[in-house]
Amino acid sequence: MSLTYEKMLSEKGRPLLVVRGLKFGWHKKLANNLQRWVCTQRNCRCYLKLNSQNVIVESNISHNHVIDKKKLEREKLNNSLKRKVDEDPTVYPSKLQPTGEFFQVLLTEEKDTSQHELAKPHTNGVVNGITEEEEKSKKRPADIDANINKTDRGKEVLKMTEIEPSPEAEKDDSGCVDLLQQKSDMLGGQGVRFNSNIFKNLNCVVPINDIRGGDVTGYLPGEKQLRCKLASVFRLLDLYGWTQGVGGQISARLNQDQEHFLVNPYGLLYHEITASSLVKVNMQGEVVDQGTTNFGIHLSEFQLHSTIHAARPDITCIIHITTPTVTAVSSLKCGLLPIGNESIVIGDVSTHHQFIGDAIEPEEREKITRNLGPINKVMLLTNRGALCCGETIEEAFYNVYNTVVACKTQLKLMPMGIDNLTLINDENKKIIYDASRKSPASIKKLKKRWHIGGTEFEALMRLLDNAGFRTGYSYRNQLIESKPSRAKNNAEIPSTVG
Numbered sequence: 039m040s041l042t043y044e045k046m047l048s049e050k051g052r053p054l055l056v057v058r059g060l061k062f063g064w065h066k067k068l069a070n071n072l073q074r075w076v077c078t079q080r081n082c083r084c085y086l087k088l089n090s091q092n093v094i095v096e097s098n099i100s101h102n103h104v105i106d107k108k109k110l111e112r113e114k115l116n117n118s119l120k121r122k123v124d125e126d127p128t129v130y131p132s133k134l135q136p137t138g139e140f141f142q143v144l145l146t147e148e149k150d151t152s153q154h155e156l157a158k159p160h161t162n163g164v165v166n167g168i169t170e171e172e173e174k175s176k177k178r179p180a181d182i183d184a185n186i187n188k189t190d191r192g193k194e195v196l197k198m199t200e201i202e203p204s205p206e207a208e209k210d211d212s213g214c215v216d217l218l219q220q221k222s223d224m225l226g227g228q229g230v231r232f233n234s235n236i237f238k239n240l241n242c243v244v245p246i247n248d249i250r251g252g253d254v255t256g257y258l259p260g261e262k263q264l265r266c267k268l269a270s271v272f273r274l275l276d277l278y279g280w281t282q283g284v285g286g287q288i289s290a291r292l293n294q295d296q297e298h299f300l301v302n303p304y305g306l307l308y309h310e311i312t313a314s315s316l317v318k319v320n321m322q323g324e325v326v327d328q329g330t331t332n333f334g335i336h337l338s339e340f341q342l343h344s345t346i347h348a349a350r351p352d353i354t355c356i357i358h359i360t361t362p363t364v365t366a367v368s369s370l371k372c373g374l375l376p377i378g379n380e381s382i383v384i385g386d387v388s389t390h391h392q393f394i395g396d397a398i399e400p401e402e403r404e405k406i407t408r409n410l411g412p413i414n415k416v417m418l419l420t421n422r423g424a425l426c427c428g429e430t431i432e433e434a435f436y437n438v439y440n441t442v443v444a445c446k447t448q449l450k451l452m453p454m455g456i457d458n459l460t461l462i463n464d465e466n467k468k469i470i471y472d473a474s475r476k477s478p479a480s481i482k483k484l485k486k487r488w489h490i491g492g493t494e495f496e497a498l499m500r501l502l503d504n505a506g507f508r509t510g511y512s513y514r515n516q517l518i519e520s521k522p523s524r525a526k527n528n529a530e531i532p533s534t535v536g
Contacts, residue, residue, distance in 0.1 A: 247510025436491025
């Protein structure tokens with residue numbers, strides 16, 4: 039029995055040998071100017087040895103190897119083999135110089151090289167009177183067995199790597215999962231709160247300034263800017279998590295001549311309120327401009343606001359805050375204690391008892407006006423939260439922020455007992471309060487007048503604009519300093535000019 043081989047390139051780039059049209063894998067090793075090709079099929083003893091002229095000097099191929107019958111039935115390969123055998127099955131292509139490590143081996147017989155013998159399949163695992171068990175029992179050289187075992191171990195490790203990733207890969211994958219989770223959180227739903235994870239879980243937000251160019255003609259001078267500011271306050275309260283459904287209310291005085299006010303429509307959540315959706319009402323709560331919604335206002339709540347607006351013309355904005363911490367402090371008999379700076383910068387805090395919240399009678403209006411006083415801008419409503427006022431919208435939000443922080447601080451210290459708390463004395467309270475009413479030293483160079491809470495409010499507006507809320511806010515202080523125009527040098531002026 040003799041062997042003939044022909045160069046063949048595998049479709050998937052793997053070394054393949056074909057014996058009687060049946061494919062099986064081979065492993066190559068170079069030693070002593072000989073090429074040793076060993077069958078990589080397990081428990082197989084077949085091998086080939088080729089010299090430097092690519093002539094087979096030793097072989098042990100006495101039977102066919104069937105690995106994948108589906109691949110063997112490919113018409114392209116079968117037709118190719120059939121054509122080559124039909125042309126000359128005994129030809130020995132010794133003059134062909136292989137360019138790669140791919141061969142096609144045809145097993146032929148010296149005496150009978152007919153096509154029938156070449157394509158004759160074996161039956162019952164017997165070839166030339168030798169069974170497969172007897173063939174497996176044959177011994178092969180030790181170096182060939184070592185190469186086969188090494189190849190098999192490498193394949194097993196490769197398969198295990200594909201099926202079971204290593205712990206290092208799992209760590210890398212977990213990092214990727216965390217990164218994807220962070221990205222998904224950035225594109226998630228509502229529930230945004232101003233804390234360590236500010237603007238986390240942001241979804242497609244509703245723009246605050248939804249007033250188009252043609253709608254401005256129906257507004258009074260400065261009304262658009264006031265609407266944008268007030269709508270931004272609603273959005274800030276929602277982002278801070280200081281909202282309680284649709285019952286809260288914020289009012290802003292539009293002008294003192296006509297006594298018109300902007301109020302949020304009753305029925306919209308705070309994150310749904312926009313500049314155009316605000317309702318314009320008069321002092322009696324009658325709707326002057328419906329806005330872009332069909333909702334009305336909370337009349338009994340506005341009566342509380344209108345009472346303060348009528349008694350205090352200096353107040354422009356009133357915010358009724360009803361968070362659990364503020365409501366808890368408003369229910370204490372001791373009220374808000376002077377513990378931290380936040381409880382001092384809001385000034386003296388008034389307290390109004392037994393406010394039910396229904397339609398306010400004239401006597402009740404007088405009590406509210408008397409309890410608030412002519413100067414105070416924060417008033418605790420017993421069991422109902424607090425009213426935070428301001429001459430501007432910025433100051434009103436400034437008082438809300440400090441009131442909430444002061445109430446949180448007090449509730450954390452209450453379990454220690456009031457007797458164990460160190461309160462700020464009146465002298466230090468005056469120093470802290472006066473300092474909060476002065477502009478910082480680094481802001482004295484600003485040309486425009488400084489307002490209480492204005493710097494903090496502008497910073498929050500930049501935060502909202504950067505997050506895509508489109509506040510429509512007109513910034514008083516530009517973030518980027520404009521370079522002053524420098525004097526021209528005489529060398530820069532052409533000689534023809536002058």
